[in-house]
Amino acid sequence: MTSAGRHNKQQDEIAFVLHSYPFRETSLILDVFSRAHGRLAIVARGARRPKSALRGLLMNFQPVLLSWFGKGEVRTLHSAQWQGGQPYLQGTALMCGFYLNELMINLLARDDAHAYLFDYYRATLYRLAHENDHAATLRCFEKHLLQELGYALVLEREAGSDNAIRPHTNYRYVLERGPVLDDGDARVGLPVSGKTLLDMAADDYADAMTAQQSKQLMRVLLNHHLGGKALHTRELIKELQKI
Numbered sequence: 001m002t003s004a005g006r007h008n009k010q011q012d013e014i015a016f017v018l019h020s021y022p023f024r025e026t027s028l029i030l031d032v033f034s035r036a037h038g039r040l041a042i043v044a045r046g047a048r049r050p051k052s053a054l055r056g057l058l059m060n061f062q063p064v065l066l067s068w069f070g071k072g073e074v075r076t077l078h079s080a081q082w083q084g085g086q087p088y089l090q091g092t093a094l095m096c097g098f099y100l101n102e103l104m105i106n107l108l109a110r111d112d113a114h115a116y117l118f119d120y121y122r123a124t125l126y127r128l129a130h131e132n133d134h135a136a137t138l139r140c141f142e143k144h145l146l147q148e149l150g151y152a153l154v155l156e157r158e159a160g161s162d163n164a165i166r167p168h169t170n171y172r173y174v175l176e177r178g179p180v181l182d183d184g185d186a187r188v189g190l191p192v193s194g195k196t197l198l199d200m201a202a203d204d205y206a207d208a209m210t211a212q213q214s215k216q217l218m219r220v221l222l223n224h225h226l227g228g229k230a231l232h233t234r235e236l237i238k239e240l241q242k243i
Contacts, residue, residue, distance in 0.1 A: 009069040009078065013037065016121070017058050018101040022048065029074065030058060031105055032066065035118040039108045042068050044077040057082050061089050061097050061125055073110075086122070087129035096134050097125060099233040100141060106226055107149060117148045135215065136205035142218045143200065151225060154178025155201035167195040173217055175224055190220055 015034035023029045028047040033039050047054040054077075057064055063083040068075040089097045100121065108114065120141065127137045143153060156165055159178035165171070171179035172189030179197055180189065192213050199210040200217075 008071040008075075009067065010037065010075075011067045012065045012081070013067070014063055014083065014118075015066045016063060016118075017060055018105055019060075020044075020058060026052075028058065030077070033104060033108070033118065033121070034066065034113075035115050036113055038112040038114055039104070039110050041074045041110070042066070042077045043074050044080075047077075054080055060101065061094075062086050063122065086125060089125065089129055092134055093128040095233060096128050096138055099138065099231065100124065102231050102233045103142070103145060103222070106229060106231070107145065114148055117145065120144050120148075133205070135211060139200070139205050139211075139214050139218060140203045142222060143203070146221065146225065149225075151221075153200065153221070155197045165194045165197050167193075167198055169194040171197065173197075173220075175221070190217055192217055 013034045013036055015032045017030050018033050018039070019031040020028045023043055026046050026048045028044045030042045030044055031039065032042055044054055044058060046052050047058060049055075057080045063086055065081040065083060067078040067080075069078055070076045104121070124137060124141045128134060131137060146153065154177070157163065157178075158165065158171075159174060159180050165179060170182040171192055171194060172182045172185075173179050173192050174189040179192065179194075182191060193209065195207070196210045196213040196217075199205065199207060200214050205211050205214060
């Protein structure tokens, strides 16, 4: 390792592997989400060799302590240590986990730390493993992800005013603005009830109408911020279960 590499070494940083893909004959490129450094690309040299100690460590949805060096676009992995304590995801919960990862890969800039989001992501994985209402878990994460990125939803006040949202009033949610009173003009925004908006503010998706309208609203908002880019995992989840 060069002196410059040693100078840029990060030691035992908690992280999750969001995605990995083969690199050259025996290595992997990792897209990781670390608590202190955000998203970054790391090459794990030799990780695909049959006897590599890294093969069983660099799994999705399991926290690992990573050490790396370098300061370019792609760092180099020095070591990895399994942390444990995170339950394994299975079935639909596993697909939901891949959906979360795909969202973050597409929305998070590299080298931009989001410690709160890291902790929320870890807690969300735990919820996916232990709770049955995966749709509610996804809505909570989507909302908090947008909030962390500076795109917080306006849920408790009418757009451009201090008027409180009323649960029994109908609104239309306008991109980049928020909810406005529904005046019957279908060309404006997405229809949503005041109760749905207030339930979303409280992270409460137990009501069937709230669950349906919040899914539609989050789909429109995420598509907007994704620039219309399709998410592969979303389509796979739709085939497994209506979420």
